[in-house]
Amino acid sequence: MSKEDQQLMIDAGKAAQEAVLEYQIREAANAKAYLQSVGVQISQLEDEKEWIKVSMEKVWPEMADFVGGVAAINAFLKAAGKPAWKP
Secondary structure, eight states: OOHHHHHHHHHHHHHHHHHHHHHHHHHHHHHHHHHHHTTOOOOOOSOHHHHHHHIIIIIHHHHTGGGTHHHHHHHHHHHTTOOOOOO
């Protein structure tokens, strides 16, 4: 594939990812609104930092191999603009 074609594929992939993310955010909001309209009570996590800390200390080490290892996790975190995980 030429460099131009490669760049077209990369750009198309990024555009598709952005469109999917926008769709997921919109549909999650629609689903939440519908559930609330039919009487479902939705709780909001108040101590998110504590849950993140516990998950990174307890859950991530147990699941790391299942999702491809520390390198795969850190590749995802890097792509998401987050700091690397150091188990």
